[in-house]
Each structure stands twice: as structure tokens, then as C-alpha cells.
Amino acid sequence: MTTALLENHGSASGTLFRLATAGSVDDGKSTLVGRLLHDSKAILADQLEAVARTSAERGFGGDDGGLDLALLTDGLRAEREQGITIDVAYRYFATDRRTFVLADCPGHVQYTRNTVTGASTADAVVVLVDARHGVLEQTRRHLSVVHLLRVPHVIVAVNKIDLVDYSEEVFTEIAATVRRVAGDLGLEGSVSVPVSALRGDNVVERSGHTPWYAGPTLMELLESLPSADDQDDAGASFRFPVQLVVRPQGALAPGVDPVDFRDYRAYAGQIAAGTVRRGDTVALLTPGQPARTTTVVGIDAAGQDLEEASAPQSVSLRLAGEFDVARGDLIAAVATAPTPSAHLSAEVCWLAQRPLRAGASVLVKHGTATVRALVQDVEGRLDLESLESEPAHTLELNDIGRVRLKLSAPLPVEPYARHRRTGAFLVIDPQDGNTLAAGMVMDGRVDG
Structure with missing residues (x-):
């Protein structure tokens, strides 16, 4: 399956991919994120110097010249003092194939709410499992949250594989447990990868310590999986939550007809799903009121008049007729408009x-x-x-x-x-x- 992913989704180049990490306490999430940033050369020189100074102050030693890579995401002073991640730490980086928005979520059970926050908009969640401990209750909780949020892709990183002597048997047993839990939850298409965030095995570069593993590295997976923007949002039924009613304000622009300026009214927001075109018939759904029907007569975006727009674009829609539409209303394709x-x-x-x-x-x-x-x-x-x-x-x-x-x-x-x-x-x-x-x-x- 992983080979098919790499073959079928090579067109992912240049797209935005939203990624979240989750796992139990001390599974190495922040270190894994730091390794992704470090090995993909997404760290600026001054950031690397700051991490090196702080690592030396904390007496950290390792294979990367004493770098504590977790510091690249553990940005809060309180977290550094406790050695844990409390809040969701967001990082932005890019490879030559894709741009990433990464949310490093906390592992403590009392911060599960932050995991929900980080995973709610993710295209993929990397769930870490400590190879020494296997699947724990918090692992099950995170997989349940991932299923609940319908995150499209789930990658299970079996971390600290170096601490179990790169055992194929240990990895196979954990991967089988993950498949069983995922199957019971109804999660489809989860992929397990043996990694060592500290040493870099199978994170960005393929490891010589796991000759028994023929699948892709973590980064290869992340660069090849389709994002939500690549998939069905634009092909779904049109949905447009109204955020703002736009009326003209200020002085009249040169060349604008005063009548057109006075009569201008549009409804601004971000397209949640689907595509809208000039001339489409749409339903106006206001909480507590009967549905109304009208036609889209114009689509405006950044000063341009568009013929069509698709999710996740932010646009302003002009509608035929006069309607009392306000923030909180939904504009939807009339044929598939939901019943309130x-x-x-x-x-x-x-x-x-x-x-x-x-x-x-x-x-x-x-x-x-x-x-x-x-x-x-x-x-x-x-x-x-x-x-x-x-x-x-x-x-x-x-x-x-x-x-x-x-x-x-x-x-x-x-x-x-x-x-x-x-x-x-x-x-x-x-x-x-x-x-x-x-x-x-x-x-x-x-x-x-």
C-alpha cells in the first residue's frame, strides 16, 4: 500500500499539508518534529545556534553534537523547565516538494483538548508509540480522537526503535496491535514506520539499521500523501458560511458608477466545500427561518470579478434580489441543501x-x-x-x-x-x- 501511495500521489508537489503529532508522555514527539526540521534543513542558522546554546546549558549530549532537537518545538519557558510539551506548538517549514504546517501536540492526558485542537484541521496525524512500551491507553485515546475527527491519514511512528536493538519482532507486534485497534475503531489506511527520532533512523533518511523494513521513510510519506486541498473539498456540494455582510464605505473610487456603488451588497466568507459559479441557484439558510432560493450574480475576490470559486477560497458573493442575510447564515447548493x-x-x-x-x-x-x-x-x-x-x-x-x-x-x-x-x-x-x-x-x- 505504501508503494502505491508513493506512485499515485507524486503530484503532491507544491501543496500545503497540515500535519499534527500525538502520543503518550515522553514518546519523543518534540524530538521527532525537531528531527524533521533539522534533517530537512528547515532550520535557520541563528535558530540552530540558540538550540545549541540551550542544549549545552541543560547538559544534553547526543549524536548531533549535543543538540536537543525537542527545543525546536518546545517554545514555552515553563515547558522547557518541566521538560514536557504543554501547548500546541506550531511550526512552518518546506521541502522541495511541499509546504508544511505542523502542530506538535502534548502527550499528557490532561491536555487531550490540545490534541483535539491540533488534529481538527490536520490532513494527517503522526501518532507516536514508544517501542519499549507498545500501545498504551493514551495511544488508544489519540487514535479514537483521530477517528472521531475523521483525519484523512494516520501514520504510526514506532519511535525509539534503537532502544530495542532495532528489533523487527517488536515492530511487527506493535504494528499488528495498531492495525487491530484501528480496525476496531473503523480507521482505514493507517501506516506504521519504525523510527528513531534521536538518531534519525527512517525519519528523513532511510536507516541501514532496519534492513527488514522496505517501506517509505516518514518524510517520504508526508511528501506523498494527498492533502484535503488535493481531494474532494472542491468536488463536494457547495457550502458557504457567511462571515460578513459587505456594504460600501468611504469615498467613491474613480470610474465607479454611483448607482452601482450605492446598491452594492455582498456576503463574505470562506468556501467550506464545493464550487460556486456565476448563475448558480443557491439556498439561503438562516437559523429558525424557512429556506429561501436565489441566484449568484457575482463572485468577488481581491478586487477581481470571478466566474467561479472553490474551497477553500475566501470570496464575496453577490446575490439576485434583496434578502436579509447575516453572519451565521449558510449559503448552499440548492439541490443538496441540508434540512435545518x-x-x-x-x-x-x-x-x-x-x-x-x-x-x-x-x-x-x-x-x-x-x-x-x-x-x-x-x-x-x-x-x-x-x-x-x-x-x-x-x-x-x-x-x-x-x-x-x-x-x-x-x-x-x-x-x-x-x-x-x-x-x-x-x-x-x-x-x-x-x-x-x-x-x-x-x-x-x-x-x-
């Missing part, structure tokens, strides 16, 4: 210290719309050992479970498996505005 629902069933990753119980009053943020909601029921919780749903009446911090919500106004929600952007939502505390959960609409949602 005031009741929904969803899977959530609970991210708050206090438990979730039925009867709680919350806010639901879907796209650019925010409405009040009532938690009607907590239907169950995922058991991370059996990967089966178990009965539950509450969700605790980092639990993944299924809930039913009643909304104060119908929203055009869709199954997350069909539309990753329009099937996701946030649960927010109405008192302090903190995020309580990340939610994904299930296929079995209840309309009403």
Missing part, C-alpha cells in the same frame, strides 16, 4: 474539568452561527480498552461519548462523515465563553 434541525445526535470529546450531565444549558457554535442548546441526554461513553460504547450518564474530562442536544433554533447540520467542515461544532460555556467540547454530528441525527 433543532435536534441532533453527536459524538463529543469533553474538554472541561466539570462533568457533562443531561439538563446542562450550553451554546453550540456551528460554522459562523451560535445558538443556545440543552443537553437532553448523555447516551454513552467510549471504553478506551474495549473500544466499545458503554452506558454512561455523565462525561468526564477527556471522555469521548454520544449526546443528544436540543437547539433553540434549527441549524443546517450535516453528518460529519459527509462534510467535515459543516458537520463539526463546538460546545461553549454560556457564562465564561470557554470551549467545553468538540462535537461531530452523527448519521443518526434527529430532525425536528
